[in-house]
Amino acid sequence: MAYIQVESISKKYVKGNVETKVLKDVSFQVGKGEFWIVAGPSGSGKSTLLSILGSLNEPDSGRVLVDDLDLFSLSHDERALFRLNYLGFIFQNFHLLPYLTAVENVLLPTLAYPRKISKEKEARELLKMLGLEGKEEKYPKELSGGEQERVAIARALIMEPEILLADEPTGNLDSKTGEEVMKIFAELNRRGKTIIMVTHNLDHLQYATHALFLKDGEVLETKTLKEAN
Numbered sequence: 001m002a003y004i005q006v007e008s009i010s011k012k013y014v015k016g017n018v019e020t021k022v023l024k025d026v027s028f029q030v031g032k033g034e035f036w037i038v039a040g041p042s043g044s045g046k047s048t049l050l051s052i053l054g055s056l057n058e059p060d061s062g063r064v065l066v067d068d069l070d071l072f073s074l075s076h077d078e079r080a081l082f083r084l085n086y087l088g089f090i091f092q093n094f095h096l097l098p099y100l101t102a103v104e105n106v107l108l109p110t111l112a113y114p115r116k117i118s119k120e121k122e123a124r125e126l127l128k129m130l131g132l133e134g135k136e137e138k139y140p141k142e143l144s145g146g147e148q149e150r151v152a153i154a155r156a157l158i159m160e161p162e163i164l165l166a167d168e169p170t171g172n173l174d175s176k177t178g179e180e181v182m183k184i185f186a187e188l189n190r191r192g193k194t195i196i197m198v199t200h201n202l203d204h205l206q207y208a209t210h211a212l213f214l215k216d217g218e219v220l221e222t223k224t225l226k227e228a229n
């Protein structure tokens with residue numbers, strides 16, 4: 001049984017009387033510990049697919065099962081709990097809060113947790129692991145793009161999720177910094193995280209175990225690039 005099972009997902013957006021089919025019958029299966037890159041031209045449905053995998057967006061038809069949980073049969077609250085327990089999200093434009101320091105940004109998800117938990121020590125350790133020692137009290141505007149992305153990665157890791165969902169995480173970075181961020185993802189994958197990443201950059205395929213190519217909302221091809229650990 002696959003860890004993440006995507007079964008015949010379809011999704012359309014309707015604006016006025018114009019209907020756009022964004023995903024058409026998309027199916028694939030992700031094993032635990034795999035690193036998938038979702039690639040395809042602009043507008044092919046990559047971000048929509050990722051938002052459905054993250055249960056932030058509902059498909060019109062089809063199912064997504066994660067660890068045997070049928071995401072869209074869960075209640076709103078159950079789904080929120082699922083996201084908190086299983087998923088870390090990383091976005092292209094970091095989405096850091098400007099009036100919080102690096103360590104406070106990393107701690108944000110812990111504030112939403114139903115039980116009060118203190119993870120300041122872990123937050124500082126994560127920042128250290130990501131090469132940000134000494135920058136814990138800096139505000140986002142005092143950090144470079146690559147540093148802000150690493151804070152966003154630390155924030156995604158603070159609840160110890162099994163799965164990382166990343167949408168163009170290197171899209172706003174120069175190529176050298178982008179490579180450094182990809183090496184962090186490769187290391188996280190080596191340590192067992194299951195990763196699904198949307199990217200335009202096909203050079204990043206060298207870090208992944210699998211690739212899914214989308215075109216006009218359809219799966220063009222899925223490929224095994226190397227064995228997962």
Ligand SMILES: Nc1ncnc2c1ncn2[C@@H]1O[C@H](COP(=O)(O)OP(=O)(O)OP(=O)(O)O)[C@@H](O)[C@H]1O
Binds near residue numbers: 014047048
């Ligand atoms: N909320 C929405 N309402 C209406 N149309 C949308 C919405 N979100 C996306 N679309 C449309 O759906 C199509 C697919 O968008 P999506 O962002 O999933 O593609 P993408 O492959 O991630 O593109 P890009 O690489 O440019 O980010 C596009 O034509 C987009 O304009």
